[in-house]
Amino acid sequence: MKSKHERKATPTISQVAAAAGVDRSTVSRAFTRPAMLSAETVQRVLDAAERIGYVPNHTARALSTGRHGNIALIVPDVANPFFPPLIRAVQREADQLDFCLFLGNTDEDPYQEDKLVGRFAGQVAGMILASSRLPEAQIRAHTSKRPLVLINRDVNGIPRVLIDSGSGVEEAVAHLASLGHRGIVYISGPASSWSNRQRRNAVRKAAEKLGLKHFTVPAPIPSYQAGRAAAPQVLRTGATAAIAFDDVTAHGLLAGLSDNGVAVPRDFSVVGCDDVLGAVTQPALTTVSNWSVEAGRAAVSLLFDMLQSSAIRDVRYVLETHLVVRDTTGAATPRQAL
């Protein structure tokens, strides 16, 4: 007798029930609430299951309980070195809780992000949006479907984990001022990035407090190329130091300065952000530390708190940063002296 359509022979709960001589519900309980059954029955069922090679069906369980053992993480760009450690941390945490992780990549495109949220919503318990580029209203709308946690995006009433690079950037400005720099450039990142706004404001505020001139040069998509290309414009400002939106951009800027015959740190100082490159640049990059791994962990933990008690609460989890001084910052050299 042939099976209906050559379906893969995955054993079901009914087959286990038959083999163990009990009802399907008993098999179910043996797996989910064994305390409810006598020890012998549980053992008999488990033995039978083992023998047949039964494995509970995730999909069926999700349908009947409404609980999915899945969560989703959406990021703007997997390939940006800021994210892989974060992704790894989230995946590991999820794994430890027996959850599977969906990954979405938006390529910095809000429309794509919205689409992914919709696609995932049906099969996850909750979602984590890292550096979301979505308008606030849309984020709000999505919370009605599933519990949401944000990373590096500050929306009132939605649990969020923020890496406060402001504190580190302030330190960086102070550090540059103490080295004698009188004018600094901020190379800005994506316009809709919360981190970018935060960093730009921190530069402005700190510079004004210390009486430094400050400029902004845009690099809308953070990348090595964009940083490299920004060098001439940066030099044209007459400033002697720059703080870049992130390490990748800073790395590019280093190359761009070198292209223009400007030596770092002798003639010009550079500070990055996120400390994702470690000490691998030449010279080693002074940067602002980051806690992306901790942010990932915290986000998962927040999400699970939400799943347990649906008391909607307003959590704002802030991680401080600080300056990591390496070799790309040095005493200011007046530009006319070059």
Added chain:
Amino acid sequence: MKSKHERKATPTISQVAAAAGVDRSTVSRAFTRPAMLSAETVQRVLDAAERIGYVPNHTARALSTGRHGNIALIVPDVANPFFPPLIRAVQREADQLDFCLFLGNTDEDPYQEDKLVGRFAGQVAGMILASSRLPEAQIRAHTSKRPLVLINRDVNGIPRVLIDSGSGVEEAVAHLASLGHRGIVYISGPASSWSNRQRRNAVRKAAEKLGLKHFTVPAPIPSYQAGRAAAPQVLRTGATAAIAFDDVTAHGLLAGLSDNGVAVPRDFSVVGCDDVLGAVTQPALTTVSNWSVEAGRAAVSLLFDMLQSSAIRDVRYVLETHLVVRDTTGAATPRQAL
């Protein structure tokens, strides 16, 4: 009247059916096989769905059809720069086919890999294993559960996409020989890595053919640190050039050589593998190109071929590589001349 338990008000097919005045099955067909229905009926149903805000339930659909719109990708280390572009490519392809992507990270641990395969199996149509560290027998065993595609792992009878770094490595050895190098070191990667075996063999074969001495220095986990730490041992061999398992290791080696006062490329030549760092090292790294994006795309495409026609076929998709000469290789300087 309160709902049973404050369940999120997700509209179901029944509510749409009621609103449109048709049977549930008609609603279902309006979405899945509209040609079967009259145009007006379809329109009426879609309107009602739109009005109510109905979205088909992925889980329920998967249960009743046995088809999951999900695939899984498992990698050894998300944070290794080889993988993010591949992950991104896979995610994008999947997305275009309206599939969701599960991501697993094994931390190079076969046990973890096995666990993840099991966890995913229940809710995916198929899986892609990149650089699997699993014993061949286990990989075989898994194929009975779900269609599987391998990347950079060569197992007979299982569809696989291979980046043939052998060809590029051979070119690298020839390039070094033509520059006058008489001894070269291979810095090896993970023991269970297919790519590592392939590269090691290619170095050995090419070196022997050209009459060069060759040595192997291990760096079991490929990383910047491991590469840097390997420098003294590399120098001790007396060779004047090294080919590293990957770019990250090569990058570390560059730093390690610098630590030891050895100038590249004047005193020593270095070649990487995978071209993941672009030209961002100082000096820019000579390396073997890679096609991780194409590999990701090809893997997804293979997987979908398998899902469509279950004719199990033996596909071996090989991507050639070649040498990319940049600035870390130069004419050999006899070591005694230092």
Added chain:
DNA sequence: GCTTGACATGCAACCGGTTGCAGAGAATAG
């Protein structure tokens, strides 16, 4: 000895869709 209650298990409805089959009309053929 009869009541009460705790414990273990079975029954059957339900989660939200899909799909084979059957029947009602309408259209076409003879």
Added chain:
DNA sequence: CTATTCTCTGCAACCGGTTGCATGTCAAGC
């Protein structure tokens, strides 16, 4: 005008689990 076919839609079973409720058993309580 009747027989046949074709279109469209409804009925009901099914996917593989979970869970509230009912039932039966057995021991403790009075």
